[in-house]
Amino acid sequence: xxxxxxxxxxxxxxxxxxxxxGGAALGGxxxxxxxxxTDAAQNPDADIxxxxxxxxxxxxxxxxxxxxxxxxxxxxxLLEFARQxxxxxxxxLDFLRQQLGSRADRRPEYDFKDATEDSDSFVKAxxxxxxxxxxxxxxxxxxxxxxxxxxAATIVSVEARHxxxxxxxxxxxxxxxxxxxxxxADQVLESLSRLEG
Amino acid sequence: MxxxxxxxxxxxxxxxxxxxxxxxxWGMSRGTFLAAAAGGSAAVIGLTARDAAAQxxxxxxxxVAILNYALVLEYLQSSFYTEAERLKALRGDAAEAARxxxxxxxxxxxxxxxxxxxKATKRPSFDFQGTTEGQxxxxKTxxxxxxxxxxxxxxxxxxxxxxxxxxxAVSIHSVEARHxxxxxxxxxANPARTxxxxxxxxxxxxxxxxxxxxxxxxxxxxxKKAPRFTG
Numbered sequence: 092x093x094x095x096x097x098x099x100x101x102x103x104x105x106x107x108x109x110x111x112x113g114g115a116a117l118g119g120x121x122x123x124x125x126x127x128x129t130d131a132a133q134n135p136d137a138d139i140x141x142x143x144x145x146x147x148x149x150x151x152x153x154x155x156x157x158x159x160x161x162x163x164x165x166x167x168x169l170l171e172f173a174r175q176x177x178x179x180x181x182x183x184l185d186f187l188r189q190q191l192g193s194r195a196d197r198r199p200e201y202d203f204k205d206a207t208e209d210s211d212s213f214v215k216a217x218x219x220x221x222x223x224x225x226x227x228x229x230x231x232x233x234x235x236x237x238x239x240x241x242x243a244a245t246i247v248s249v250e251a252r253h254x255x256x257x258x259x260x261x262x263x264x265x266x267x268x269x270x271x272x273x274x275x276a277d278q279v280l281e282s283l284s285r286l287e288g
Numbered sequence: 289m290x291x292x293x294x295x296x297x298x299x300x301x302x303x304x305x306x307x308x309x310x311x312x313x314w315g316m317s318r319g320t321f322l323a324a325a326a327g328g329s330a331a332v333i334g335l336t337a338r339d340a341a342a343q344x345x346x347x348x349x350x351x352v353a354i355l356n357y358a359l360v361l362e363y364l365q366s367s368f369y370t371e372a373e374r375l376k377a378l379r380g381d382a383a384e385a386a387r388x389x390x391x392x393x394x395x396x397x398x399x400x401x402x403x404x405x406x407k408a409t410k411r412p413s414f415d416f417q418g419t420t421e422g423q424x425x426x427x428k429t430x431x432x433x434x435x436x437x438x439x440x441x442x443x444x445x446x447x448x449x450x451x452x453x454x455x456x457a458v459s460i461h462s463v464e465a466r467h468x469x470x471x472x473x474x475x476x477a478n479p480a481r482t483x484x485x486x487x488x489x490x491x492x493x494x495x496x497x498x499x500x501x502x503x504x505x506x507x508x509x510x511x512k513k514a515p516r517f518t519g
Contacts, residue, residue: 175480182483225462232458233451244442245484247458248465252480255469259479264388266466269395270459 138239141231143196144276145243146187148224151283152180154201155213155220162207168260169210173217176253183246190242201287214261216286221254223274223282230273347403351453354444356409357490358457359400361440363411364502365433366393372420381474382423385430389467396460403453412505427475434468436496439488446487 156177159165165173188195206216228247232240255265274282347355369390372378378386401408419429441464445457469479488496497503 175478179480179483186484229455229458229462233454237446241446241487244446244458244461245486247462248438248442248468248485249480249483251462251465252469252472252485255466256473256479259470259473265470265473266389266392266463269392269399269463270456271462271466272459273455 138235139191139194140276141235141243142187142191142239143194144279145224145227145231145246146184146191146196147199147283148220148227148279149180149184149187150198151201151286152220152224153177153184155203155206155216156180158201158203159207159213159217164207164209165213166210169213169257172257172260173213176217176256179249179253183249186242186246190239199287203287206286214257217257218254218263219282220286221250221257223279223286224250225254225271226274227279229271230275230279232273347450347453351448351450352404352407354448354457355400355404355453356407357444358441358460359397359404359409360412361437361493362393362396362400364414364497365437366390366397367411367414368416368420368429368433368502369393371414371416372426375420377421378423378426382427385470385474386426389430389470392463392467399456403456412503414502415504416502417500424475427471430471431468431475431477434464434471436488436493437464438468438485440490440493442485443487443489443493 156173159173160170160177203216206212225247228243228250231243235243251271258265369386372386373383373390376383416429419425438461441457441461445454445461448454448457465485472479
């Protein structure tokens with residue numbers, strides 16, 4: 092590292108320490124495991140809209156994995172993947188619902204019948220849904236408060252890990268491009284309605 | 289203040305070397321890859337162009353510092369993978385991963401350098417302490433680097449002011465997470481250990497990077513120490 096770069100890093104560390112609000116949010120996140128995103132004071136409605144969109148994606152993911160595990164179509168690595176990821180999506184879902192409180196949208200009814208009947212269809216649906224989750228979170232990054240952004244950032248990378256993991260299991264390229272492009276709320280809703288079948 | 293060259297991000301996905309690597313490694317046709325990549329970059333560029341225009345195309349000092357910090361991490365990663373590929377000590381899936389991920393990290397370096405222009409930090413010299421010379425040390429180091437990159441982007445990207453920079457940074461952050469899961473899978477570690485990935489502060493990241501002694505362009509008295517493998 093160059094001396095100039097080191098100096099820049101030091102200056103920024105000072106800056107970071109002065110950001111009390113951000114620091115407190117991160118401190119809480121480390122302690123509880125789950126992030127806290129309670130500071131939506133600047134534009135709470137925008138945060139509520141964004142978090143409810145992401146909640147919809149998490150509902151769909153949780154439903155897909157639950158249905159796939161129940162169907163008995165999975166075994167080996169795929170079953171192991173589905174079980175672990177199901178738990179993590181549930182944790183995301185619980186977190187978002189807790190943040191939204193009474194303003195959380197209800198869980199929609201899902202039926203992934205075809206997608207959970209055999210392992211190939213499951214892989215296709217799960218890959219698509221995990222990629223959609225990454226695009227949905229990335230797409231809301233510029234729409235939310237800093238606190239909500241910091242919380243969402245702890246989730247989106249886990250969705251990206253899931254997307255790469257399932258590709259690895261079936262021998263597909265786990266990461267094919269240099270950037271993950273965002274999707275708008277409308278694009279996310281459209282993709283979701285197509286997936287729900 | 290530095291001009292935002294939003295067009296530079298357009299080249300991320302359509303980098304020729306990257307397409308060639310994907311083709312070699314995975315048998316994807318060049319056309320298929322470029323079509324997928326171009327589709328991806330269009331949305332990013334749509335946002336960056338609009339936002340850069342809205343902000344008068346300027347990056348503040350803090351954003352420049354954050355992007356330079358990301359650039360140093362990308363230098364570290366791209367040099368590591370490039371060296372591993374050149375030494376030809378890797379086999380099978382690890383060799384393919386080094387080739388594909390190396391191309392992506394080089395594309396990230398180029399994008400940040402283009403955006404930062406004359407404000408871009410220079411590439412330091414590296415000594416990877418033998419970790420590019422064997423399958424196992426390579427994979428463990430790759431896991432450590434990728435998990436570190438995810439935590440670093442998460443810690444800093446959320447502090448960016450310019451929307452164009454934030455959009456680009458989050459779109460790279462999740463790609464680093466894909467790489468982390470990929471490398472973890474290859475080494476036999478759990479690709480997604482926890483439901484929530486925690487950020488790391490700059491000082492934590494700097495301490496970890498320093499402890500590896502991988503960066504040699506400054507005086508150093510400490511000796512070899514491998515990065516912590518967190519699998």
